[in-house]
Each structure stands twice: as structure tokens, then as C-alpha cells.
Amino acid sequence: MNEPGNSKMENKAEPQTKQDNTREATQIVMVDTSQINVPKERVTSVWDPEIEEEFEKSIVAKGVLEPVELLKIDGDLWLTDGLHRLVIAEKLGIPHIPAIIKEGSLEDLLIENLIRNRQRGKSNPAQEAEVLDYLIRVRGFPLENASKQLGLSADWAKKLLKIATLPDEIKDYLKRGQIPVTGAFYIADLTSASDQISVARDAAKWSYSAYQIKARVTQKINPDFQPEQGETTFTANGKPSRIPIRCRFCASELPDTGKNYVWVCPDCEELAAELLAGYHKALKETLPPPPVHDTQAPVT
Numbered sequence: 001m002n003e004p005g006n007s008k009m010e011n012k013a014e015p016q017t018k019q020d021n022t023r024e025a026t027q028i029v030m031v032d033t034s035q036i037n038v039p040k041e042r043v044t045s046v047w048d049p050e051i052e053e054e055f056e057k058s059i060v061a062k063g064v065l066e067p068v069e070l071l072k073i074d075g076d077l078w079l080t081d082g083l084h085r086l087v088i089a090e091k092l093g094i095p096h097i098p099a100i101i102k103e104g105s106l107e108d109l110l111i112e113n114l115i116r117n118r119q120r121g122k123s124n125p126a127q128e129a130e131v132l133d134y135l136i137r138v139r140g141f142p143l144e145n146a147s148k149q150l151g152l153s154a155d156w157a158k159k160l161l162k163i164a165t166l167p168d169e170i171k172d173y174l175k176r177g178q179i180p181v182t183g184a185f186y187i188a189d190l191t192s193a194s195d196q197i198s199v200a201r202d203a204a205k206w207s208y209s210a211y212q213i214k215a216r217v218t219q220k221i222n223p224d225f226q227p228e229q230g231e232t233t234f235t236a237n238g239k240p241s242r243i244p245i246r247c248r249f250c251a252s253e254l255p256d257t258g259k260n261y262v263w264v265c266p267d268c269e270e271l272a273a274e275l276l277a278g279y280h281k282a283l284k285e286t287l288p289p290p291p292v293h294d295t296q297a298p299v300t
Helices: 047-063 084-090 106-120 126-140 145-149 152-162 169-174 183-186 193-206 210-221 266-286
Strands: 015-019 025-034 068-073 076-081 098-105 232-233 241-243
Touching: 047 084, 068 106, 076 084, 076 106, 076 193, 076 210, 084 098, 106 126, 106 145, 126 145, 126 152, 126 169, 126 183, 152 183, 169 183, 169 193, 183 193, 183 210, 210 232, 210 241
Parallel strands: 068 098
Antiparallel strands: 015 025, 025 098, 068 076, 232 241
16 A cells, blocks of 8 residues: 555556446456555544454455455556555455556545545544545635535535644544544634644543533633533533532522423512522521520439
């Protein structure tokens, strides 16, 4: 597997023919793995480690049976589908793997790769952001055209571009699933890269929800902001802490049942508070003092 920019040897491909029930005969060739280039800007399916381990065992037992898919661009072979097969083949020292080769452009490569992974339901937003940013910033695609080609809504494309501006460390957290994608959008609202990284590190360490990331970002942007009861505040080391909900009348802490709302109009609520406060005050004033017990021994 070559990285972009490496020199390449002449590709030696051995043609085969495969017939299936859904399409005409497809030309399959055996390709030297060292001749396959993997673009940096690409989307990779996210696999569970146990599934990947079982996948490797199947290749050890049977070899690579399903061909990878390649695009031939200016004489070079670029991977569009099958990265896990390629990586494991190289790990196991398998020199040649089956491949289907088509002609195309770099744009075709990036677009097809992203769409394939989105349709599998395993696409990674951080990688999608990098591909979209590359098409717009480097290849000169207008946003509307790029989002349409990739099958993205305009709103989602704009959010992905926000992710693309984040430091690589944060995008790595997102790729590994250590912070939620919606949380990454909130982090992008911070203007300082150091603040962004600080919040992302705490989010990964303490497993923030997207709601908690939003709260942390809000408090970073506005240090004078005072969270209300039931909302989240944070310790000096970033640990989230819920502000307890207390009874308006007696200040007792209420359990977090999610059903602490009482529907009353503001006027009645204020009147009730005043009456109850007056009641407690009057009660204290009218209660008799506690009895004083004589501790002297009785006279006999």
C-alpha cells in the first residue's frame, strides 16, 4: 500500500473473469498490494474490534475472496473500497489480492468512497468533513455542488465544514467515537483552539453528552453565565456536576425523576411562596420554648 507521493512500480495485473447473477461478467485482476494507493482524504467504515478480529481470521483461513475496488487515475491505482481487506492482507504478508479496476478521477474516487460508507451506515463524520473540505478548498467545488455530489443536505454540509476547522486532535476523538458529533459542532463555536482542545479532552475523559458539551461551551464563552437548578456545572478539572433541584418553599433537594414541573401561573406561585414563608415564620414565633429538664436528684 502506497501513500500519496510515493514512487510506483509498473502494475502487474493478472486478469480473471467472474460471473454473478446480478451483473454481466466482471473483469477481476490480481494486483500487487504495494501498487495500491490509499487517499488521505477518505471515509472508512467503523468496525467493532471483535468483528475485525473475526474478519482477519477468515482471511487467514480462506484468503481475500471479495475483490477490492480501485480507480485508475493517470496510470496509478487508488483504493475506493476494501481498506480492511488491503490492510489485513499486508499484515499477513499476502502479496496479491483480487481487484476490480475502473477508470476515473480523484473527485470520482472521493465521492464514491464517501457515498459507499454512508449507505452502509458506518460513515465517520470527521472523515466526511475532511473529504468535503478537500473538495471545496483544494479542488474548488462550490458548496452546493459538493454537497449534492456527496448526497448531503446543505445544512449537514455546513456543519461538516465546521468540524473540518477543528484541530486534528479533536477530529481524532470524533473518529474514535469519544465525543458525539453534535458535541463537535458546539466545540467549533469556541474561537480559541486551546479552548476547543481543552473542552474536547474533558469531554473524552468524562464521557460528556452533547448536552453537557453545549453547557461547557456556553460557560466558556460567557463565564458569568449562571446555570439553573437541574442544569450542569463543572468542577475545575472538567468533571460535570448536576445542580440539584430544590423545593421553592422549603429548599429540600428533590430527587431527579425528570418530573419536577408544577404548572401554576406566576402570580399564584409568588402568592403561595409568600404565604408559606409567612406561615413558617409565624409557626416559629408561636411555638412554646422547649421544656427545661431539671437534672438535680429528687430530695428524699
